[in-house]
Amino acid sequence: MAHISKRNRRKERETQQALNNRLELVKEGFTRRDLIKIGLMTAAGVLIPKSGLTHAQVASSNYGGGGCYNGCDLGCSPQPNAVFVDPLPIPPQLPSRPLTDPGLQFGAPPQLFPNNTINPATGLPFEGRGQFNGTLRPGTDFFQFFNQYPTQKYFVQRMRANTNFRITSDTNIPAQTIWGFNLGGSDPSDVATFPAPTIVTNYQQPWVVRRFNELPTQSQNGGFGVPEMSTHLHNFHSAPESDGGPCRWFFRGQYFDYYYAAQQAGFASTHQPNGDINESLSTLWYHDHRMDHTAENVYKGLAGFQLMFNQFDTGNETTGFRLPSYPQFDIPIILTDKLLDHSTGKICFDTFNFKGLLGDVQLANGTFKPFLSVNKRRYRFRILNGGPSRYYELFLTDPLSTGTVIPFWVIANDDLLPTPLQVTSIRLGVAERYDIIIDFNQVKNLIGSHTKVRIENRLQQDDGQGPSCNIFSAGQGTSCVEFQIGAAVTDASVDPATHPQFYQLPSIITPRITRNFKFDRDNGQWVINNRFANCNDLRFTIQQNSAENWNLSNPRNDWEHPIHTHLEQHRILRRSNNGGRYSSYSGSSSYSRGGCPFGGGGAGISTQFPGVPNVEVSRKDTTRLQGEEDVTTFSRFRDFVGDYPIHCHNTVHEDHAMMLLFQVQPNVIDNNQNP
């Protein structure tokens, strides 16, 4: 215990000293130019000596404005006092509702065609479905497969502001205003929460979620956020009209029905009528996807988990794959990092930042450094990087003995692996999910008389562009959650060490075509194959039910991009360093940070797929495109027709607008290899 408090007292002193230094420098009228001249800072804003007045504190500070005096800067957030004293919030489960629910009867019950009747109260169509860029396209966006797979479950959610949200029990930090999803009730007492209620659904049980946009007016946004919504169910096999893509947003006062056929991929093509069981998805999340405004809206709270179960991944540890039972031992955790304004204590967002935004207040399920009481048994944690721009490499750390290496099991990334892999760390770009199994009985054996372990992010990252190559020593990173280990209880879940078999990876077939996508910058503007994003430009057409290989390239070593594809997940076939040979801008060699590739977390690199860590020999929907890297992926495009995006899921890059749209159509042959 002793050396821990000593370390923290030192840290505390250093932090206070840093702040004092900084404030004094500001008070004394130092400009950034002065600091550069006297050699304290480089022109990039990197402060040369560290620890006290750190590089990170200065790096993103507003030019000429005196850093923390201008509020929303990395290193300037007031830090809450409550450390590992607040319980980890577990989001409630969204209740299903009978079709007679007033919310589902408002305007018209969910129907094949959008309800574009004008609501006299708003002057807008009741339903936002059928709008594209906010413009109605009559006759479009009816539900594919709506009649073939009749709806069995209905949900309602209302997107609202919550003006009394607390990230900490420390009352020095004020209540926050967030935007989020509620449990579906119309009563004002049914407030929006973060994380949003968890939606639990089952394969072969088609469902509808009706979402009402009840957000405040634009001028009530508290500084960031736009109240036009498109809710994407991330990684589900969805038709475009229900996918919640970037161009299908709807207005305040409207609702939008999202219908999901609830079948695995292949259900209308290769594996009729229910799809390929090996394409079953487990851990999904839903979040706002409004074109140009996703980062600020998700940052504001519009995100939650959706869990899919089936006859194998049952949520019951006595059946199927026997994974730990939901909800008691199966717990979703979304990691987000925030900035708090230095002068108001309120969550702030820099809408003028197009490079990527880092926060310095680390939240898990919306709470600052929470704890979770666990029993000595196995747990399934579904860990999601909720963005906007941070990368995590997560380890388990015993705070009293940081040298103890604590392994755990990966069972999914972004979806279930064929069999569990033991690791000591996992790396997540924005939107990536890992399901892990921690056996606290075994952890307890490793840590002896100690009773606590923490999920610690040890990946150094100094700006929103991408991570550095440095992994902090254990105990020197940022702890996200503390597990407080209690008594042993019954555990009927499968032991990952027995190598249980889950789904096989879906087969890889010869692709119809290989296409190339270069993710680059052109005069500070994101480009894919040197072209710009545009909702009205469907860049290429994929033949329905065909398979393609895609080569994703990043010519830069100072940027990293988590690339997300909609419609169907992909496999990673190859990762290789390209040496920056395509680079559009020679850049500064002194600024080079290397590719910073993920080393595999202790589970090694695949022998079959070159350069691919074994934990990534999986089914992915978001793949980190690391510095100066080429990644080859394989995907199929089955069942649905229509338009979908590919985009960077660093939501700040996505908004500015590292994205393109493609479409899937039958009987169209488009052989453009560089679309």
Place this chain on the structure above:
Amino acid sequence: MKGMTRRKWLVAAGATTALAGTTDLFGQDKPMNDRRYDFQDISPRELIQRRHLPNVELITQDNQKVRFYVDLVKDKRVVIQFMFARCKDICPVITHNLAKVQRLLEGRVGSDIFFYSITLSPEEDSPRDLKDFAKKHGAGAGWTFLTGKPDDILRLRKSLGFFYNDPKEDADRNNHSGMLVVGTEPLMRWAMCQGGADPKWIATVIRTEVDAPLMGSVDGIKQVDPAVRVLTPKTMDKDVPPMHVHRN
């Protein structure tokens, strides 16, 4: 280093004595009981203004002195970009795009939307140069070209986010950002748009940014803002792609 006092030197020197180390500053895992914050009640709009919209003095292509925040941005819908008159590569493309966008917005520029092009070369771009540049590219009313003191321009550029972390890249004027900032200042709504994109799409984004906040209501009362024409959703985007063929 003008005005550098002994006191300043001491403070600066003190900063260098802090311990070096590789720790994540934000990883404090212990409560800090002496922390008390004296938060103020500052409106988010004012915070944005303080941080991003400095009220620096600028000079228009017509030699008028204006203040950036008070005269150009406050209470307005604006599109802001950076350029310089001698730029050969990207500026002509983006300026040409903006000229098209101006026409596509059908008289709204100068009426309820204002375009600002700010020079990156205040040392060499005189108001006269900017005026010639504007004329050459067919810039109409409501589109103002601006220069000013180099320090003020630099501050403005950084405050609006138009900078790169890589110092070499940032110093390369020919590689300057082609992004457009699109904002409705009183509503705290700010977006960025790619200046190199299809002008029709840029016009759609601008139209959407300024008109979308006027759509819809929750309480049954439509928003009223007499300063802006309310457009129906049907007319917001004039370039909607053809509907997709969906089968069922």
